[in-house]
Amino acid sequence: MIDFIVIVASIEPFWDFTSLNPFVWKGLEFYPKYKKGKLIGFESDYKGLRVMLYYERIEVSxxxxxxxxGNNYSRFSYSELEKTIEIICKKFDIEARFWEIxxxxxxxxxxxxxxAVEYLNFFFQYKGNDFEKMKDKKTEYGRKCYMYAYALKVYAKSLQTKIMDNVVIPDDNLRIEFYYNEKRKLxxxxxxxxxxxxxxxxxxxxNELYQAFTIVVYKDExxxxxxxxxxxxxFYASLNPDFLRFEEKINKGAVKTIKSKIKQLRERFLKKKFKLWFLKSLKTKYIDLYCS
Incomplete structure (x- = not known):
């Protein structure tokens, strides 16, 4: 469900912001945080959550x-998300309606x-943008498509947990994400x-995640x-990401027509077996987590 998040809320200043001394608040120890040698706030850790206190606001991420x-690869249901929000609000004594995402x-x-790794190459394009490889050094573990204010990500969770946490989980776990990089895209x-x-x-x-993946171009049969x-x-030239980039340089006036032909050919040539299975799996999983 919800994994990474950044939330902020307004607070009344309760310490001397010119002081560099650590202090305890809400049972947490806060230490000065600097940027380019200048004090910007005070930082603490709350069970893996990064807590930043600025002069008139608190940020949790x-x-x-x-x-x-305790991990982000096990099952995380909607009811558990509700409990998580309740814990955070109670800890900092700030109501949920005052936490801005x-x-x-x-x-x-x-x-x-x-x-799951065998399905990564199925994700080809979204709104004309290619899915790029997600790597850690030489290990490829996923695909991502970054837009200006958001991104679509698909990766083999087993590879990611092995790389990031040195934890082994079943290799048939495929993680799908819609990442909101700016609040205006929410x-x-x-x-x-x-x-x-x-x-x-x-x-x-x-609904937004599902609709986004309905228009993804999949490299199906x-x-x-x-x-x-x-x-x-x-058709096969269009599967090379350099093809249209080159055409735009030497034949810019015809690119719109070429793109239209490519879209028609993909509708004709690409079977939708994987796409239909994938979209159905998204719905099934969401209902399972949402209703529990």
Whole structure:
């Protein structure tokens, strides 16, 4: 469900901001935090959550899933998310409606018939942008498509946990995420933690994720029967990300027409077996977590 998050709330200053002395607040030890040699606030850790106190606001960030479960690869249901929000609000004595969401990751894990890593290449493009490789040094563990204010991510959770946490989990766990990098991209109904506690509003997160993945171009099985040689050449050329970039340089006036032809060919040639299975799996998993 909700993994990484950044939330902020207004507070009344209660310490001397010119002092560099550590202090204890809400049972947490806070230490001065500097940027380029200048004091910017005070930092603490609350069970893996990063807590920053600025002059008139508090900022909490990191994984809600990991905070509540101790890891971010186990099952994390909607009811557990509700309890997590309740704990945070009680800890800092700030109501959910006053916590503004700045950034957030929404997603979940689906179980694949084969190892999840074998499905990464199925994710090709979103709104004309290629899915790029997610790497840690030389190990590829996922695919991502970054837009200006948000991103779509798909990765083999087993590879990620092995790399990041040195933990082994089943290799059939495929993690799907919609990452909101800016608050303006969040669904209109979702602005505060309190909105996440409203089940009708919460559904908007899944609707946006689901709709985004319905328009992803998947490298599914190909059926190019009754096609011409020219059509096949154009179709396979379009699978090379450099093809359209090169055409835009030397044949810019015709690119719009070429793109239109490519879209038509993909509709004809690409089977939708994987896409249909994948979208159905998203719905099934969401219902499972949302209703528990």
């Amino acid at each position: 990191n994984s809600l899933h990991k905070f509540y479960k 700045k950034k957030m990751e929404f997603g979940f894990v689906i179980v694949t018939p084969k190892p 669904p209109k109904a979702i602005k505060t933690l309190n909105d996440l506690l409203d089940r009708e509003k919460f559904k908007e997160l899944f 190909v059926d190019h029967s009754n096609s011409t040689n020219e059509e096949r050449l154009l």
